[in-house]
Structures are given as structure tokens and as C-alpha cells.
Amino acid sequence: MRPFAFDTATDSGAAIAIHGGDDRRAYIAGGTTLIDLVKLDVMRPAALIDVSRLPLAEVERLDDGRLRIGAAVTNSELAHHPLVREHYPLLAQAILAGASTQIRNMATTAGNVMQRTRCPYYRDAAAACNRREPGSGCDALHGINRMHAVLGVSEQCIATHPSDMCVALAALGATLTLEGPEGRREIAFNDFHRLPAEHPEIEHELAPGELITHVTLDTPLVGGGAAYLKLRDRASYEFALASAGAVVALEGEVISDVRLALGGVATKPWRAVEAERALDGQPAVASSFEVAADAALQDAVPREHNAFKIPLARQAIVRALRDATARAGTTTTTRGNQG
Amino acid sequence: MMDHSDAPPQDADALTVTLTVNGETHRLTLAPNVVLLDALRDRLGLTGTKKGCDHGQCGACTVHVDGRAINSCLRLAAMCEGRAITTVEGLARDGALHPVQQAFLDQDAYQCGFCTSGQMMSAAALLDDGRIGDSDAEIREAMSGNLCRCGAYKNILAAIRQAESEARGRGGDA
Known part of the structure; x- marks a missing residue:
């Protein structure tokens, strides 16, 4: 592993001051992405700043009914947290569908948001990759692209966003709190990750030196049923070929509100807005789900080895919507008296 | 060293x-x-x-x-x-093997042994973690971050079952 300098920060102001907006420096919390990629020589930080000890390990209900999650809360703690299990079962299901026990014990909430693609060409410092080395090309376009994305792709990059947790955040709606040299600001989760377009090397909206301090979930859908379905090559500890996270609320037999997001098929956590629009006010039956799935995938661009993901994702969407519908009205919420 | x-x-x-x-x-x-x-x-x-x-x-x-x-x-x-x-x-305390270590011996839960210490550390943490259910499927899921290229998974599961029932028999909180 290349050498780097190391500092520990005990509050966010100190961490940001040490970082100083120098892009050769990086924050480290769980390290499950970063140390892996430093070993592979894909990331080459001159200095790491340990932010795992910042006082950001709390999960708390805000007065407006939202749930504020500290950046350093581990994936395990979050998935098993009573407030998450009760009000955001989609998030608990998605986190527990990802990685292994050990990785979930290490990985943090903000670190999961910041995790990098598993594209083997990105992870191979000898391969052409516009995301790792702008302008070098993309070996995945005509390579072994079975695991690659079909949504949100460009001719510069087709790397899949690997996170399960982020699929739940995309569906549930969330706000990231960022702190940096210029102060504090907030950004909607679904605006945080960028599509690769012409600049796949710019993955997100963080300014130099900025740190994610909190992830705040929108209020849960009243009476919403949740389902996360992940399809993969083995039953555990494997990235998704396609996944779908759905929350469905019903009025009688009609869909009154729905949230749908996809994983394993897109270059960023993918909120399926066209599908949600197609479902609004429709009867909660298989034919509606199929129309919605087609809408979600209408712009999909298959490559040589990944065309199978389109029918696979279609079926994941239909089944996640079916399962979420079956659970609708049974999810406990305490939001009945607000908005 | x-x-x-x-x-x-x-x-x-x-x-x-x-x-x-x-x-x-x-x-x-x-x-x-x-x-x-x-x-x-x-x-x-x-x-x-x-x-x-x-x-x-x-x-x-x-x-x-x-x-x-x-x-x-x-x-x-x-x-x-x-x-x-x-x-x-x-893992061992006062000269006595941890129940997980004894169970791995009793159940022949290894072949080459290279993965075994990692398997036992995951198993010991699993038994102390009340958040994880005790169905076979939940135990396999909780253990999926430990690969065994010899394929001793069946006996590893049996060993965890043995250690779990012994802990329960002793009135332990695992």
C-alpha cells in the first residue's frame, strides 16, 4: 500500500480544517471502500483524516417527524435500530441485503453514500476507465459488462452504483447535511450523485473538503407497505444484478402514494419517477405494476452481456410492488396527524 | 517476531x-x-x-x-x-476452550483450517448478538462474510448450533 499521512479529528470543524479543501486528502470512517481501493492503487490519498470518532453516531427523531441519522452510524446499527425497523423497514431490509456482517459492522451511513462502483475496470489500475482517469476511455463498453448499468449510462461510463442502502434512501427521500470550509448546507439525496454523462470522474456534489454529517429521512408514508427485492448470483454477500425498493400506500384498492427505486441497473441510486407517475391513482394489481415496470425501463440501454438485466429488473419491480402492496396498511406509523 | x-x-x-x-x-x-x-x-x-x-x-x-x-x-x-x-x-478463557472452539472440534467444522479462526470469531460474535435470529437461514446469512473453500459450511452450521445450545444450557445470554 502506498504511504499516506494520518490524522484523527474529534469534531467536524477540526476535520474540515485539517482537510483544508486539498483533494489529495480524504476522510476515512469505515474504510471498507477506501482501504480496499488504496490497496488496489485506485485511490492514492496523500493523507487520511479519521472521522470515525466524530460525535455523529446518533439516530434521532426530529420534531417534524423526520429521522436524522449521524454520518458515523454503522450500517449494522442503523439496520437494527428500533426507529428504522418500525418506520423505515425498507431501509432495514436494504441494508441487511448488502455486504457481510463484518462489512456492515464497519461501514458507516455517510461512507455507504460515498462508496465507489465495483466495475472491474475501475478497480484495475491498468484498465482504461474515464471514472478513475478522465479521458482514458472505457474498457467496459466492449468488455465483460454483464454486471454493468443499463440506466443513466453514457458513452463515457456504464459503471453500476453498487449500494443497496442508497436504493432505499432514493425511494424514501432523504436530505444530506454537508459541512465544509464554506459552512453548512443541505442537498436532497436524489440530487447528490451525478450521472456520468461527459464527466464520470465527478461522482457527486461534494465540494472540496466537504463532509457529510447527517442523512435525514423524509417522513414515512402513512400506512405504506415496504419491500426490497434483490436478485443476485448467490443468496448472500453479493452485489445486485437488479434490485427494487418499493413503498406503496393504498386507499381502498387504489394506489394513493408510491415510491420506487432501483439498484444494480443504474449508474446512480435510481428513483423510478416515470414508474411512480404511471402508478399514481391506479388499481394495485399486476397489470398496473407491469405498465410501471415498462415505464421505469423504457430508456434502458443494453450492452453485449447485460441485456438480461432489463427483463430481470422488470420482474424485480413487479414483485417488489406486489409485496409492498401486500404489506400496505400494516406498517406502523405515527404520522397520521401531520400533512 | x-x-x-x-x-x-x-x-x-x-x-x-x-x-x-x-x-x-x-x-x-x-x-x-x-x-x-x-x-x-x-x-x-x-x-x-x-x-x-x-x-x-x-x-x-x-x-x-x-x-x-x-x-x-x-x-x-x-x-x-x-x-x-x-x-x-x-477466545479461550482460563485454559478452557470457548464453546465455539469446542464445537468446531466436536463437529469437525473445518478441513484445511485456514478460514477457521475467522469462522470462529464470526460465530462467537453471532452468538453474542441478540439482534440476529436463530433460524438456519439467518445464521447462514450472518456467516456469509466467511468463505470456506473446502466447503465445510454444513459442519460449521452444526458447530454454531452446538455452541448455541450449550450456551443456552448453561443459562448464558447467548
Whole structure:
């Protein structure tokens, strides 16, 4: 592993001051992405700043009914947290569908948001990759692209966003709190990750030196049923070929509100807005789900080895919507008296 | 084991790190890029923890930090200051094998043995973690971060079952 300098920060102001907006420096919390990629020589930080000890390990209900999650809360703690299990079962299901026990014990909430693609060409410092080395090309376009994305792709990059947790955040709606040299600001989760377009090397909206301090979930859908379905090559500890996270609320037999997001098929956590629009006010039956799935995938661009993901994702969407519908009205919420 | 603790740091960025491993404290001078796995094996001589993939994919390096199983290959040693680290060498107590160790012996839950210390560390953490259900499927899921290329999974599950029932029989809280 290349050498780097190391500092520990005990509050966010100190961490940001040490970082100083120098892009050769990086924050480290769980390290499950970063140390892996430093070993592979894909990331080459001159200095790491340990932010795992910042006082950001709390999960708390805000007065407006939202749930504020500290950046350093581990994936395990979050998935098993009573407030998450009760009000955001989609998030608990998605986190527990990802990685292994050990990785979930290490990985943090903000670190999961910041995790990098598993594209083997990105992870191979000898391969052409516009995301790792702008302008070098993309070996995945005509390579072994079975695991690659079909949504949100460009001719510069087709790397899949690997996170399960982020699929739940995309569906549930969330706000990231960022702190940096210029102060504090907030950004909607679904605006945080960028599509690769012409600049796949710019993955997100963080300014130099900025740190994610909190992830705040929108209020849960009243009476919403949740389902996360992940399809993969083995039953555990494997990235998704396609996944779908759905929350469905019903009025009688009609869909009154729905949230749908996809994983394993897109270059960023993918909120399926066209599908949600197609479902609004429709009867909660298989034919509606199929129309919605087609809408979600209408712009999909298959490559040589990944065309199978389109029918696979279609079926994941239909089944996640079916399962979420079956659970609708049974999810406990305490939001009945607000908005 | 080579002891360089008295030697001046080779690297201007070297850190002094105090690690508490199996209840003993060790003061080490380390380069910042040393992971916990290498500090345990190469500096403290605790070679029960194995290096398999070195990328968090195989689980051979599993140790406990503050009671939770982690991949020591992906954790910087410098980030473990003040944490309680337990390795497979610290599982046995007062000369008696940990119930998980005894169960692995009784159930023949290994072939080559390379993954075994990591398997046992995950199993011991699992038995202490009340959040994880005790169906076979939930145990397999909780253990999926530990690969066994010999394929001893069936007996590993049996060993965890044995250790679990023994803990229950003793009135333990596992």
C-alpha cells in the first residue's frame, strides 16, 4: 500500500480544517471502500483524516417527524435500530441485503453514500476507465459488462452504483447535511450523485473538503407497505444484478402514494419517477405494476452481456410492488396527524 | 517476531499507537498505512488471524473490535487506539476452550483450517448478538462474510448450533 499521512479529528470543524479543501486528502470512517481501493492503487490519498470518532453516531427523531441519522452510524446499527425497523423497514431490509456482517459492522451511513462502483475496470489500475482517469476511455463498453448499468449510462461510463442502502434512501427521500470550509448546507439525496454523462470522474456534489454529517429521512408514508427485492448470483454477500425498493400506500384498492427505486441497473441510486407517475391513482394489481415496470425501463440501454438485466429488473419491480402492496396498511406509523 | 519498538521511526509520518489486544496493551510505532491484520500478525506475533484475500471478501482476518466482528484487513491499526480488540488467541478463557472452539472440534467444522479462526470469531460474535435470529437461514446469512473453500459450511452450521445450545444450557445470554 502506498504511504499516506494520518490524522484523527474529534469534531467536524477540526476535520474540515485539517482537510483544508486539498483533494489529495480524504476522510476515512469505515474504510471498507477506501482501504480496499488504496490497496488496489485506485485511490492514492496523500493523507487520511479519521472521522470515525466524530460525535455523529446518533439516530434521532426530529420534531417534524423526520429521522436524522449521524454520518458515523454503522450500517449494522442503523439496520437494527428500533426507529428504522418500525418506520423505515425498507431501509432495514436494504441494508441487511448488502455486504457481510463484518462489512456492515464497519461501514458507516455517510461512507455507504460515498462508496465507489465495483466495475472491474475501475478497480484495475491498468484498465482504461474515464471514472478513475478522465479521458482514458472505457474498457467496459466492449468488455465483460454483464454486471454493468443499463440506466443513466453514457458513452463515457456504464459503471453500476453498487449500494443497496442508497436504493432505499432514493425511494424514501432523504436530505444530506454537508459541512465544509464554506459552512453548512443541505442537498436532497436524489440530487447528490451525478450521472456520468461527459464527466464520470465527478461522482457527486461534494465540494472540496466537504463532509457529510447527517442523512435525514423524509417522513414515512402513512400506512405504506415496504419491500426490497434483490436478485443476485448467490443468496448472500453479493452485489445486485437488479434490485427494487418499493413503498406503496393504498386507499381502498387504489394506489394513493408510491415510491420506487432501483439498484444494480443504474449508474446512480435510481428513483423510478416515470414508474411512480404511471402508478399514481391506479388499481394495485399486476397489470398496473407491469405498465410501471415498462415505464421505469423504457430508456434502458443494453450492452453485449447485460441485456438480461432489463427483463430481470422488470420482474424485480413487479414483485417488489406486489409485496409492498401486500404489506400496505400494516406498517406502523405515527404520522397520521401531520400533512 | 521482530521487535522494532525501540528503533527510531523510519518514516517521518510514523505514529505511536496503543493497541489493547486480548486484554493486554501494546505500544507500537507504526506507519499510518499499517492495517490491524498486519499489526497483529507481524508486530504482535498473533498469527491465528489469517490473511486470505486482504480485501474484505473472505473473512479469514475476522477479529472483534469492541465486541463486533470486523475485517481486520480493511481497518487501519491507527484507528483502533483505545478499542478492545479480541483475536482467536483471546477466545479461550482460563485454559478452557470457548464453546465455539469446542464445537468446531466436536463437529469437525473445518478441513484445511485456514478460514477457521475467522469462522470462529464470526460465530462467537453471532452468538453474542441478540439482534440476529436463530433460524438456519439467518445464521447462514450472518456467516456469509466467511468463505470456506473446502466447503465445510454444513459442519460449521452444526458447530454454531452446538455452541448455541450449550450456551443456552448453561443459562448464558447467548
